[in-house]
Amino acid sequence: MDKFIPVNTPLLDGNEKKYVEECVETGWISSEGEFVKRFEESMAHFVDRKYGISVTNATAGLEVAVAALGLKAGDEVIMPTFTIVSCIIPLVNRGIVPVLIDSDEKTFNMNVDEIESKITPKTRAIMVVHIYGLTVEMDKVLELAKKYNLKIIEDAAEVHGQTYKGKKCGSFGDISVFSFYANKIIATGEGGMIVTDSEELATKCKSIRNLCFKPERRFVHDELGFNYRMTNTQAAIGLAQLEKIDEHIEKKHFIGRKYTELLKDVDSINLPIAKTDYCENIYWVYAITLKKDYKMNAIQVMDKLKEEGIGTRPFFYPMHKQPVFNNKGMFVNEKYEGAEYISEKGFYVPSGIGITEEEMEIVADKVKKVLKMGE
Numbered sequence: 001m002d003k004f005i006p007v008n009t010p011l012l013d014g015n016e017k018k019y020v021e022e023c024v025e026t027g028w029i030s031s032e033g034e035f036v037k038r039f040e041e042s043m044a045h046f047v048d049r050k051y052g053i054s055v056t057n058a059t060a061g062l063e064v065a066v067a068a069l070g071l072k073a074g075d076e077v078i079m080p081t082f083t084i085v086s087c088i089i090p091l092v093n094r095g096i097v098p099v100l101i102d103s104d105e106k107t108f109n110m111n112v113d114e115i116e117s118k119i120t121p122k123t124r125a126i127m128v129v130h131i132y133g134l135t136v137e138m139d140k141v142l143e144l145a146k147k148y149n150l151k152i153i154e155d156a157a158e159v160h161g162q163t164y165k166g167k168k169c170g171s172f173g174d175i176s177v178f179s180f181y182a183n184k185i186i187a188t189g190e191g192g193m194i195v196t197d198s199e200e201l202a203t204k205c206k207s208i209r210n211l212c213f214k215p216e217r218r219f220v221h222d223e224l225g226f227n228y229r230m231t232n233t234q235a236a237i238g239l240a241q242l243e244k245i246d247e248h249i250e251k252k253h254f255i256g257r258k259y260t261e262l263l264k265d266v267d268s269i270n271l272p273i274a275k276t277d278y279c280e281n282i283y284w285v286y287a288i289t290l291k292k293d294y295k296m297n298a299i300q301v302m303d304k305l306k307e308e309g310i311g312t313r314p315f316f317y318p319m320h321k322q323p324v325f326n327n328k329g330m331f332v333n334e335k336y337e338g339a340e341y342i343s344e345k346g347f348y349v350p351s352g353i354g355i356t357e358e359e360m361e362i363v364a365d366k367v368k369k370v371l372k373m374g375e
Contacts (some may be wrong), residue, residue: 002309009354039236054234060226076097078119081318099123102337105338128153130158131158178193258360285351287315288349288367
């Protein structure tokens with residue numbers, strides 16, 4: 001077998017090493033270092049928000065967001081069924097009721113036309129999740145939030161630098177959350193960022209992520225929070241990554257165009273759409289769906305690609321089909337055809353920022369070879 005091509009290769013060719021060395025040399029490796037403040041301020045500015053609150057990861061960020069908004073047991077939050085489990089964990093853990101929405105088969109995002117029919121007197125918020133490089137259709141969400149006095153939690157984990165009608169993703173939620181996992185456009189290994197324009201929410205988020213220490217007496221607590229602080233070394237890498245965000249986005253667009261050119265004549269797959277009426281695909285990942293009549297499912301194709309030395313990853317598994325929730329009696333007999341189709345037939349190929357053009361050509365050749373087996 002030739003050299004294995006992983007599903008993601010990060011690119012760390014800026015000031016990452018320089019800034020981390022500064023952390024080590026000065027001894028500021030905890031959450032108290034100067035890079036934390038600089039990264040928070042720079043990220044907030046980048047997405048046109050007033051406040052940035054760094055956290056250990058985006059899952060923690062969503063947990064803090066839900067707590068800061070004061071959502072409680074019995075409240076309902078509308079969210080897509082097709083997403084990562086991180087989105088639903090803070091709801092289930094607090095006894096909040098997730099109300100699920102199906103997804104569009106082409107954009108992979110929640111079908112916003114279904115939202116209003118799911119709103120009840122118990123609905124308190126809508127959680128939007130921008131999926132795989134395209135955005136949720138935000139105008140309709142914002143309109144419904146205003147009409148029914150609902151909060152918006154925006155999961156912008158995958159869309160650093162993406163825009164909706166020219167406005168930065170991460171600027172639409174009452175609270176918005178980014179991820180800096182190693183496969184993201186800004187990568188710190190682990191890590192996340194909460195952004196908001198509300199001073200009150202920012203203050204709550206800072207307290208909750210820092211064990212709710214009281215400013216006037218550190219170890220006296222009126223509330224319980226979490227230890228979700230980002231380290232100075234993580235923030236140093238994040239700041240260096242943010243300095244090169246424009247180059248990273250340009251590379252993502254190149255990857256998308258290159259794969260589309262290489263795979264455009266393959267009849268058995270649907271390629272990711274390049275743009276919608278409201279955004280251009282940022283190609284966080286190059287997401288492929290097998291056509292419905294294709295004989296193999298995504299897992300079978302992925303297994304064969306692995307044998308060929310190509311790393312892949314499946315699409316999200318819908319929340320309504322998760323055994324952990326079905327075993328609790330949740331979502332039983334609920335069916336969402338769009339989410340089920342893309343989950344069964346969807347996968348993505350190596351498309352990290354560090355991938356080379358030669359590697360993309362190898363990946364495309366292997367994809368074509370494997371897909372012929374199921375024709």
